[in-house]
Amino acid sequence: MNKYITSLQIFVCAIFITLSANAQEHPSLILTKSGVEKIRAELGNVPLFDASLEKLKQQVDAEIALGIDTPIPKDYSGGYTHVRHKRNMYVMQQAGALYQILDDEKYAKYVKDMLLQYEEMYKTLPLHPKTRSYARGKLFWQCLNDSNWLVYVSQAYDCIYNYLSKAERKKLENNLFRPFADHISVDSPQFYQRVHNHSTWGNAAVGMIGLVMNDKELIDRALYGIPGLEMDKSAKDDDGGFINKEGKAGFLANIEEPFSPDGYYNEGPYYQRYAMYPFLIFAEGLHNVKPELKIFEYKDGVLLKSINALLNLSDADGDFFPLNDGQKGMSYYTDALVSAVDISYYYGSQDPGLLSIAAKQNKVLLDDSGLAVALGVKNGKATPFNKKSINLSDGPEGKQGGVGILRSENLELVFKYASQGSSHGHYDKLSYSFYNNGNEVLQDYGLARFVNIEQKGGGNYLKENKTWAKQTIAHNTLVQNEKSHYQGKYDIGSKYHPDLYLFDDSNASVQIVSAKETNAYPETEMHRTMAIIKDDSFENPFMLDILKVDADSTNQYDLPFYFLGQVIKTNFEYEVPNTLETLGNDNGYQHLWSEGCGSTTEENTKISWLDKGKFYTLTSTISKDDELRFVRIGANDPKFNLRREAGFIIRRKDTQNTMFVSITESHGSYSPVTESAINSNSNIKELKVILDNVDYTAISITTVNDITKVFIIANNNASKKATHTLNINDKNYEWSGSYYFK
């Protein structure tokens, strides 16, 4: 806390010094006068920049040809007025940049005319008629979208500032920008005065228009929040999140709080992507207008670190892992990441790996940073951006769990032991998802929402997001007694987080992540260790999963595996019912059809499936009383909001302490063109727990060719320096470090 106040104090001083300076030149916010000169000088010589410019010009010219429309607001997301105002904000920002770069007045005039229309409308505009939001905007149904608008429009205003007469500027500032900034801040504190991605947009909007208007009050309000405002610490927003429990607010607090020192954003990559644009574009503005603030060095350079973290939170195709409320398919091809990559390159250390992503994006910002990137690509400096295994701590000080990503060949394991993740968090402690070459093998469901598709609940969160997507059973993690972690309650979840036990990617052949969680269920400790192991006796690396449960009472445990694809083979018998019933009544179970149930007297269950031309086999240790259940998502889904995807659940009843061990193999391939099935069978003959006590867990893996490997983990000593000696079945094992594999 001391450290935080100290940074703030330094900033306060800096701001005072700066604001006493004289009126600034324009543009100065994102484009700068000198930057524009450089850009103009290079025009026609830098293919990526020229192409981005040309594409934008075509789009803006087409919009100008259509004429200006600033309709009276009435719709939710996806409806006409929403879409039109959103489009207007982009086009104004783009036209502003084109005016500067191409020096063609038609773009300035277009922005001016539109702004004056907005001014005319806004000065008498009431709250947006749609009432669903906890903080209604005026142009849009929520302040969030109004803030988006102002972030873009500030840039447009800066670009045409000198084109406007003083009287026009005064009119716009008095009737549009200032009241607009007030509405999303002082008039909407439940939106503005908090640590949340919504507020970051609000802060950036207020701050950016403040920078253009050279308005100290707005800039201060942006950086530190509304002065002297006391918030109700128990109030919650639409998503069930606390509005402001800690009393923190403002842009700097929004950097301090949600980002861990590693740059992980506590709501996860989907929301980080959404928040990155205001973080970075406002930072760029601050850097340009107030370079003495050294905003890119704030909190040990966390803004730039966060971009690296975010890029590492994407799969082989560049799609972000859908942690928490993440919509699948969002990727680093989104415009926010064009900004992020360009700004990271230019204001960071000119990492040539970023250039290869920029080249894939095939688009750059039309500013100094975009020019630098386009020049880098032109000059052949790009190198591949190699994503590696990475552990990203969560929490402002990196002490609230985290996300561990293990990468080996085409495989990616995303192990989530993070904190609640604000109001967008899921009750999914120690869950994971598993990818092969950018395709989901064992999926995280993501959210239940069709963002901006109006027909689906106005494009907003659907009720199945709470009743299904957030629930524990929707994730690849343990459910005790059919209840979600932390009772499925946000305020309980927000108090706790799992703790890292071990992350070790130092040996590329045996990479391991392990964490413990003691608060999700009463008097229960879950300790999950996951490893990706590359071994010569297997075609591909395989994933080992050891979940050790210690509880004070007997419980029912469900461990789901949400595999994608078609079941090819099981080694156990099961019955399929004649009518489908739900697996349970609440906590997400009401959304699962029970498609089959079996059991086995074998020591291992095996289930193989085929997806996108690859075979997979899950081999699990099992007891004869375990129920082996097939489920299908989609029960109690009256609007067809859920995807009808499969799951396999190991259910263990009346059990106190226990252990779930499994291996997921990726093997072979199938092509419908050659119709040949290659290596379609598992390579594992036996998976066995050969020792399990308080101190050690040992697993043996025997292949079909009778090669046996042993994996041992020390359960309470993760030191890399510790030495261990252990006798199992008359064989001595000696090693140093936290695990053994041979």
Next chain:
Amino acid sequence: MNKYITSLQIFVCAIFITLSANAQEHPSLILTKSGVEKIRAELGNVPLFDASLEKLKQQVDAEIALGIDTPIPKDYSGGYTHVRHKRNMYVMQQAGALYQILDDEKYAKYVKDMLLQYEEMYKTLPLHPKTRSYARGKLFWQCLNDSNWLVYVSQAYDCIYNYLSKAERKKLENNLFRPFADHISVDSPQFYQRVHNHSTWGNAAVGMIGLVMNDKELIDRALYGIPGLEMDKSAKDDDGGFINKEGKAGFLANIEEPFSPDGYYNEGPYYQRYAMYPFLIFAEGLHNVKPELKIFEYKDGVLLKSINALLNLSDADGDFFPLNDGQKGMSYYTDALVSAVDISYYYGSQDPGLLSIAAKQNKVLLDDSGLAVALGVKNGKATPFNKKSINLSDGPEGKQGGVGILRSENLELVFKYASQGSSHGHYDKLSYSFYNNGNEVLQDYGLARFVNIEQKGGGNYLKENKTWAKQTIAHNTLVQNEKSHYQGKYDIGSKYHPDLYLFDDSNASVQIVSAKETNAYPETEMHRTMAIIKDDSFENPFMLDILKVDADSTNQYDLPFYFLGQVIKTNFEYEVPNTLETLGNDNGYQHLWSEGCGSTTEENTKISWLDKGKFYTLTSTISKDDELRFVRIGANDPKFNLRREAGFIIRRKDTQNTMFVSITESHGSYSPVTESAINSNSNIKELKVILDNVDYTAISITTVNDITKVFIIANNNASKKATHTLNINDKNYEWSGSYYFK
């Protein structure tokens, strides 16, 4: 029949003349001595050929390094011995070609050594131990695979013929090739002596080894079947098809019967693709060894026409439409189509469109035809292969229905009014599938089989193929009283076929196909007219579907729409059940879960869905008593053999004559990257039947902008020259031709 006998007579004469000639040179079958000289002269100068050669060389060298294995046969498809013998046949054929082209003895030695191992094994080899086939092979579980083997190995033998000593040749011919050819023919007449793709392989195998061995008896047996053999006309094979009802047999009969004059193969494209290789490779051999037979001109050049038909039976990605028992994903990238494209180019009219497909295939045959194609590509002659709308008649004389394909912009409608399609046919008269840019919008399920995946029923047809995939309810066509067409009986289905009423693609904006079926259900006529209409008041072309039913009694009608994707919106209320029950008990209904049921008092139902970033809306005329049902495939599927895909069914009960009219629109788009939903709503306000009588059916389509278009079809006069005058609601319509649209 006369025509058929005449062609045979000419052939018989030709054969006599030829076989009296002297011993031929080698290679002569596929590679020829002069061809090899040309190839050697061009080596290193023709990129596509060189690359194909290099790739093959690497593969064959790797196989040679592994050593030869000719295991004692024991497995079904997908098992080791099956896969190994299959691999051996390819490698021998390839090594033979490499020997000729590269003049490197190691390849010849490899083939020789392997052949001698086969000879050693084969001379005492009993029938294959697996008993499932109606015609067991020796190396494989069915004669079909044995025939595949001989087709490839004949080519290998031809290539190393001169490398072998006379004694070696004698040994191979007496102990391996001749008894092998006898086993698949005279010893297995139920396999060989019929008109079926299996027999085509058998004929080609016997004929090709006959050509290499210069064995007149085998060549005759290949061309005309086993002389003097009387078959049981009522016997059936494993798939329920008659073995030989007509008494026809031999390669020429196999060209006569299954191909229509347009080149449509009666089992559909998936099986045509499979059959093309023996048809073409044997034809190439006949052309080379017996050019006087003019095999490529046989039946008006149908073999080459069939390649054009087959290419047109693929979607925008080159995937074949899965008519009848077709496995999805099979495409013109398969090796059989590399042969087909190369042979079609070389022996046909050097269509430069074929070169663009060859370039995509990125592979050519290592023979004269492949060299010609590679040279064409090298010399920049390739032009796009533009698939157009096409009507392909079915039946030996083109009089047994057909398949009509309408193409407009990115959309493809595949309308199936073909005959039963041999034992691989489905009970799906007047059904259709609908594609957008190579993606299925309204799907044909295809087959229930995982070809060559041993874990799934040995890689063979699964029982759900009969109980689900072949049944009428599995298709986008009408089901009366929950029964399949023709009682779901092969022998009844084989007697009848729908008849074309009209195919007209002359106006690119209004393309239309229409057919009638009077035998699928007792005393019932179905007349279905489908059109793809491009109209300025719509974003994209739309599909109009008019199904007119005349029956002598009251019935229940089900019309399913197997849409793929997520439901976005409906304009009617429906209930979803708490437990899922099947829609019925048999004829495929037992495989459908009833996921929802509703009704409406509106005149139209609308259901919109989203798939792969595109919106679609189905608008249908409806009566208030209609049941609107959502179904899900996958009930009674104890081995998870079926895909859990959706369907929407309009059910109309207690009805005699009736009319189902619907429009499917493709509109707008959604991207998870930009998160913007464009044009996500239907453009249709009202769809209405404004007239329906014996002579005419008239439909009005009113858009949301109140533009009304009228479509009228004359029901019993498809003449393009007829003139019509009609008064509907006090408005006069006059036109000439079979339909009106304005």
